[in-house]
Amino acid sequence: MKWDNRGMTTNLTTAQLEAASEVLEDVLCFQYPADSLVSAFFRSHRNAGARDRAFIAEAVYGVLRNLRPLQGLVGDPARARKLILAWLMHCEGYSQRQLASLLSRNELEWVAEFKSRSWNPQTLGERINMPDWLADTLLAQMGEERLTALAATFNNPAPLDLRVNPLKTDREAVLAQFAADGIQASASPYSPLGVRLHAKIALQKYPLFLSGDIEVQDEGSQLLGFLLAPKRSEMVTDFCAGAGGKTLLLGALMRSTGRLYAFDVSEKRLQKAKPRLARAGLSNVHPIVISHENDAHIKRLAGKMDRVLVDAPCSGFGTLRRNPDLKWRQTEAGVQELNVKQRSILAAASRLVKVGGRLVYGTCSLLQSENDGIVDAFLAEHPGFQLVPANSVLAQAKIALDTGDRLRLDPLAHGTDGFFAAVFERVA
Numbered sequence: 001m002k003w004d005n006r007g008m009t010t011n012l013t014t015a016q017l018e019a020a021s022e023v024l025e026d027v028l029c030f031q032y033p034a035d036s037l038v039s040a041f042f043r044s045h046r047n048a049g050a051r052d053r054a055f056i057a058e059a060v061y062g063v064l065r066n067l068r069p070l071q072g073l074v075g076d077p078a079r080a081r082k083l084i085l086a087w088l089m090h091c092e093g094y095s096q097r098q099l100a101s102l103l104s105r106n107e108l109e110w111v112a113e114f115k116s117r118s119w120n121p122q123t124l125g126e127r128i129n130m131p132d133w134l135a136d137t138l139l140a141q142m143g144e145e146r147l148t149a150l151a152a153t154f155n156n157p158a159p160l161d162l163r164v165n166p167l168k169t170d171r172e173a174v175l176a177q178f179a180a181d182g183i184q185a186s187a188s189p190y191s192p193l194g195v196r197l198h199a200k201i202a203l204q205k206y207p208l209f210l211s212g213d214i215e216v217q218d219e220g221s222q223l224l225g226f227l228l229a230p231k232r233s234e235m236v237t238d239f240c241a242g243a244g245g246k247t248l249l250l251g252a253l254m255r256s257t258g259r260l261y262a263f264d265v266s267e268k269r270l271q272k273a274k275p276r277l278a279r280a281g282l283s284n285v286h287p288i289v290i291s292h293e294n295d296a297h298i299k300r301l302a303g304k305m306d307r308v309l310v311d312a313p314c315s316g317f318g319t320l321r322r323n324p325d326l327k328w329r330q331t332e333a334g335v336q337e338l339n340v341k342q343r344s345i346l347a348a349a350s351r352l353v354k355v356g357g358r359l360v361y362g363t364c365s366l367l368q369s370e371n372d373g374i375v376d377a378f379l380a381e382h383p384g385f386q387l388v389p390a391n392s393v394l395a396q397a398k399i400a401l402d403t404g405d406r407l408r409l410d411p412l413a414h415g416t417d418g419f420f421a422a423v424f425e426r427v428a
Contacts, residue, residue: 004184011098012055016056016059021080021084022041023038023078024063024084030325030328030329031335032323038056042056045274051067061324063080065155065157065324066129068126069090072119073086074086074114082101085110089114096112112173123135130151130327141368149412153410155324156321158319158411159196161219162174162216163249164213164214165248165281167256167282171192171194173241178195178197179420184197186198189219189415191219191226193222195214196305200407215276219416220318220409220414220417221246223407227360227362227394227407227423229253229393229397230254230306231253233254234254234307235259235306236261236307236309237263237301237307237352238309239352240345241263241273241311242264242269243272243353245310247260248276250309251282251284256281256283257362261285263288264287265289265290291350293345302351303354304354306357306358307353307360309362310360310362311363312346312370313338313341313342313345314370315334315367316330316365317366318419318420322417338370339369339373339374350382350424353385353426356426360417361424362421363419365418365420371406383428386425387406388423391423
């Protein structure tokens with residue numbers, strides 16, 4: 001392929017269309033996350049220019065965000081290349097004339113015929129661009145009017161939220177630097193450390209990122225750290241630490257004192273966290289690979305933790321603006337398997353908490369089975385824990401957000417990813 005390496009606005013090229021079709025073909029198998037497949041393609045095609053990369057990513061995610069209507073218009077089974085052509089015409093406003101130089105004779109005939117097609121969705125899932133099982137589940141939770149409005153927000157890209165590192169700087173200084181550099185940004189409405197960018201920048205090369213002054217973290221995710229509210233010199237565990245996004249915040253809130261254990265079953269994810277921890281200037285974090293939720297490391301620390309965060313593995317349906325493939329990769333049976341795992345993980349993590357200590361359970365899901373269902377079952381099975389109202393915890397942190405006893409966030413109401421959290425205290 002001959003790539004456009006100029007990184008500037010040009011007409012769509014044959015190479016771009018072919019590359020986007022190649023990546024989308026792999027993504028539509030729904031065996032691996034879309035972002036990992038897009039990244040792998042870019043790593044293997046390092047000569048692709050900025051304009052090429054932008055189009056490939058936009059095309060893949062554009063199709064995923066509009067998959068059901070595009071499939072309905074193209075017809076099932078729909079090939080990746082036709083789906084991209086349909087996205088260009090149906091969603092991006094490309095004309096037959098603009099595409100003509102890129103197409104074969106058969107494709108030109110298909111494009112001419114496609115323009116006259118219409119699609120009449122029959123099910124709620126088709127109308128709101130979700131799998132039918134997911135649409136029906138959410139319908140029972142929130143009603144059709146709210147679900148329709150929420151689904152529309154999920155079909156749009158998310159903004160880029162950042163978190164200021166209070167060990168190194170403050171939000172006012174970061175916003176001032178962005179303004180000096182001509183970058184549009186504002187303070188996020190809820191998190192005291194949150195900043196929202198209003199335009200894309202090369203963040204990985206930006207000085208404030210390289211120095212550890214800022215990190216990428218959705219505002220909703222930041223609020224989970226303020227619910228845990230770790231203090232200096234405490235013993236704290238991030239039970240499902242992953243690549244360390246919330247660990248970084250917890251360590252900063254602890255002013256890099258005390259001991260912060262970062263548990264995860266994936267050594268690879270914890271390895272990814274290490275350069276982030278060093279960049280952030282944290283020295284109190286102890287990453288530990290565990291084999292499962294009942295690992296010997298957990299038994300040795302039972303009853304010793306002041307605070308434990310369980311950011312549980314979940315469907316991720318609250319992040320559909322960023323990961324639109326999740327709703328096509330996840331299944332109803334898969335969610336049921338997650339529910340079993342979530343109950344087991346929360347029960348295991350609770351054993352770490354000492355009397356008077358705090359436990360926070362959170363997900364980036366909107367499903368009741370992953371949220372209230374898990375919390376209610378835990379309270380029924382663990383009388384030594386009581387619920388602490390999330391709104392009162394946030395009020396203590398001077399965060400003006402009241403969603404009731406349990407934190408409930410979504411992009412429609414709050415502009416964040418979808419998050420849920422419940423706060424417990426061990427009383428016996």
